[in-house]
Amino acid sequence: TGGMAGALDRTDQARMRRSGVLPLSVEEGMALFDVAIGADEPVLIPVKFDLTALAAQAGAGQLASMLQGLVRRPRRTATAGGPVSAISLSDRLAGLPEEEQTEMLLDLVRDEVAVVLGHTDAENIVPGQAFSEIGFDSLTAVELRNRLMRVAGIPLPATLIFDYPSPVAITEHLRAELIPDAASGTVQPADVDEAGLRKALASVPLERLQELGVLQQLLRLVAAAPGAADSGATSPASSETGQSAAHLIADMDVAGLIERAMGNTTN
Missing domain, CATH: 1.10.1200.10 (ACP-like)
Incomplete structure (x- = not known):
């Protein structure tokens, strides 16, 4: 949790463990550093691998090519009924x-x-x-x-x-x-004119737009629309500081949000 790894959080550490890389103690790191700088090889990576994890990756066909030589690949045995293909x-x-x-x-x-x-x-x-x-x-x-x-x-x-x-x-x-x-039933852009698109989007509840990940995109369009600065629209930077979507849209309903996102800033 210190030194070069001091900035890693639990997610980073968990990702390293899944990749088969184990942490080094200060003593191990310094010893490997001494060995590396005294060796004639030009490119060395002092690292401690979890060979069990690497073997599991090899068995699942997920082991990186440069690590293939570190573990034995599992033998594939034929079943009595011949090869069985996995259901996709x-x-x-x-x-x-x-x-x-x-x-x-x-x-x-x-x-x-x-x-x-x-x-x-x-x-x-x-x-x-x-x-x-x-x-x-x-x-x-x-x-x-x-x-x-x-x-x-x-x-x-x-x-x-x-x-x-x-x-x-x-x-x-x-x-x-x-x-x-x-x-196949998806509406294509050519099938909807601007008025129809406004009407269709305005009929979608805010909660559904947020579920689909569309609301934040619309809010960014609102902030970037002409006149947004004068109308008090919230910038993308401020949205990334933790303000909620509800606060960003304030009293603007879906119809108003769509109007501004599509460039209509007259109201």
């Missing part, structure tokens, strides 16, 4: 009703978020809460994306939590990717 997540979802598909994916996302943040219980993960509000940084964002790619079996963008800034938003994205038919 998309196959498991395909036979479920839409509501159960969403519930299953949301549970999966919340489980992975809990692991990344070092929580023992996924119940602590609020589905509609923005990742920026629950302690995610660039490293945890990458880890979550990688973990979800492995369990979902599909490629995901490096900007995943920024494109889909809440567990609910990621859930809906995964469902659309894993079950293409789920997105």
Whole structure:
């Protein structure tokens, strides 16, 4: 908890343990440093590995390539009935009703978020809460994306939590990717004119916008809209200082929020 690791919180330490890296005592660190500077090798990494954790990663096909030589890969034995292919997540979802598909994916996302943040219980993960509000940084964002790619079996963008800034938003994205038919009823931009879009968005409750991670994006648009400074709109910087969404929108209803977000600042 001191020295170079003094700034690491519990989440950082948990991530290191999952990666198979163990902490070094001061004595171990200094001894390895002495060995490193006295060696002829140009690039050395003094590190203590948890070989059991690395072996588990190798068994799951998750071990980094540069560490492959540190542990033995588990032998694959054929079963009596021949190789058995795992049922993909998309196959498991395909036979479920839409509501159960969403519930299953949301549970999966919340489980992975809990692991990344070092929580023992996924119940602590609020589905509609923005990742920026629950302690995610660039490293945890990458880890979550990688973990979800492995369990979902599909490629995901490096900007995943920024494109889909809440567990609910990621859930809906995964469902659309894993079950293409789920997105078939999605309204395309060309199908809605500006007036129709205003009306449609204004009909969505604020709570639902917040669940989907859309509210914060709209608030940023409001702050950036022409005349926002004169109208007393709150800047993105102030929203990041911990003010609640309810305080940011004050007395503005959804219709007013949409009007300002879309550039209508006459009222």
